[in-house]
Amino acid sequence: MFKFIxxxxxxxxxxxxxxxVALMGFTxxxxxKLSWPEKFIKDTVTWxxxxxxxxxxxxxGFFGDIRDMSILYEENKALxxxxxxxxRDTMRLNELEAQNKSLKELLNFTERQKNADNYKYHVAEVxxxxxxxxxxxxxxxxxxxxxxxxxxxxxxxxxxxxxxxKVSEFTSTVQLLTExxxxxxTSKAIxxxxxxxxxxxxxxxxxxxxxxxxLIMTNIETTDPLQVGDTVITSGMGLVFPKGIEIGKxxxxxxxxxxxxxxxxxxxxxxxxxLSEVLVVEVPGVG
Amino acid sequence: xxxxGLALTAFVLFLLEGTLAKWIIPASWQTDVVVAxxxxxxxxxxxxxxxxxxxxxxxxxxxxLLHDIVYYGPMIGPYTLTxxxxxxxxxxxxxxxRGQILTTLFFVVVGNLVFEWMIYGIYRVYQVTHTDVEWVFxxxxxxxxxxxxxxxxxxxxxxxxxxxxxxxxxxxxxQ
Numbered sequence: 505m506f507k508f509i510x511x512x513x514x515x516x517x518x519x520x521x522x523x524x525v526a527l528m529g530f531t532x533x534x535x536x537k538l539s540w541p542e543k544f545i546k547d548t549v550t551w552x553x554x555x556x557x558x559x560x561x562x563x564x565g566f567f568g569d570i571r572d573m574s575i576l577y578e579e580n581k582a583l584x585x586x587x588x589x590x591x592r593d594t595m596r597l598n599e600l601e602a603q604n605k606s607l608k609e610l611l612n613f614t615e616r617q618k619n620a621d622n623y624k625y626h627v628a629e630v631x632x633x634x635x636x637x638x639x640x641x642x643x644x645x646x647x648x649x650x651x652x653x654x655x656x657x658x659x660x661x662x663x664x665x666x667x668x669x670k671v672s673e674f675t676s677t678v679q680l681l682t683e684x685x686x687x688x689x690t691s692k693a694i695x696x697x698x699x700x701x702x703x704x705x706x707x708x709x710x711x712x713x714x715x716x717x718x719l720i721m722t723n724i725e726t727t728d729p730l731q732v733g734d735t736v737i738t739s740g741m742g743l744v745f746p747k748g749i750e751i752g753k754x755x756x757x758x759x760x761x762x763x764x765x766x767x768x769x770x771x772x773x774x775x776x777x778x779l780s781e782v783l784v785v786e787v788p789g790v791g
Numbered sequence: 792x793x794x795x796g797l798a799l800t801a802f803v804l805f806l807l808e809g810t811l812a813k814w815i816i817p818a819s820w821q822t823d824v825v826v827a828x829x830x831x832x833x834x835x836x837x838x839x840x841x842x843x844x845x846x847x848x849x850x851x852x853x854x855x856l857l858h859d860i861v862y863y864g865p866m867i868g869p870y871t872l873t874x875x876x877x878x879x880x881x882x883x884x885x886x887x888x889r890g891q892i893l894t895t896l897f898f899v900v901v902g903n904l905v906f907e908w909m910i911y912g913i914y915r916v917y918q919v920t921h922t923d924v925e926w927v928f929x930x931x932x933x934x935x936x937x938x939x940x941x942x943x944x945x946x947x948x949x950x951x952x953x954x955x956x957x958x959x960x961x962x963x964x965x966q
Binding site for chain 1: 806807808809810811812813814815818821822825827828829857858860861862863864865866867868869870871872910911913914917918919920921922923926931935
């Protein structure tokens, strides 16, 4: 056996194993910033990838469109309906916004408090998605130069999809919701609440069940009015994600692990495959 | 030229596996079962089988490190280690074969399996994931290996041609 490999090779093998274990352990810990070689390689390679991703998406989208031709008519009808209700809602929204502003002035809100809900949205294009099935990192084409910072929420049109994990000069990496995990120290839990019951409901989403493809919300009080079918949104209490972003719908509620409180299973609103455009939410004055 | 040609092809495959492959594979294959396209790995396994395990090792190290940096998720290192190790191991077992298509494809499958299990093992040890072994095998490793087997079958002849062509260039240069 030893003749087959040779002493020198065993030495090299063991040494490289030690180096790799050290490297992985070191990079697994929380790092403040990426070093410049990493940034340089990442920015140049992802820039080249951006030349491929868009055309690929366009070609795939074209075939998808042909497939969807039959449902186009129905969809058009539904969209017209929502458009009319949208116009009505906008009117109402304007009215309420004006009222809200005058009320805030009456109550002497500070400038910071007034701006707290005034989010800024950066539109970003997806450049590439990792082929690794365990860590589905997504690279987007905005970076530190565009004002992006770590931990900003990333949403698609349908709902929350993740947060900014690492920022480079011209690109950044998004950690998808499917990667959140309570034993992984690179993921962050989401403080969540139920839409229209914001003051009574609270829970923490810190796990994604790969087998069921659902998010798990824990630490729900026994008196909580959360029900199956409710829409779950971010509460803003965790100070990582801004409040009011849609996460998903409750599909099941059951007694938690120790029987003290409840846990709920949540079907995410957003899809995590075939992403093309995402929005990065910047909260003024935070981060 | 030989080295540049190989590196360039591997780099193009690297660009494709994060962009085009994600769009070509149907969305249901990325949710119900997870198919992970490892085009670069297949190419490096071919290098390791046909050109030499030492070259395979170095290409594995290089492109694994590139993957780790570009898709920097939880840590740097797993792809560098596993790609190099699976390429070297495959080259080691394949060193006595005569390069027929079936045996070569068998070695590619072995290399892929070694790679997937090592990646899963590392992530499990470092607590990045704790998905069940059974689920990972049936929903993730098996479909991925099948997909990569299909890909390796599709590129078998072009890759042989490419290697022969590059070899020819090298021989001309030395003469």
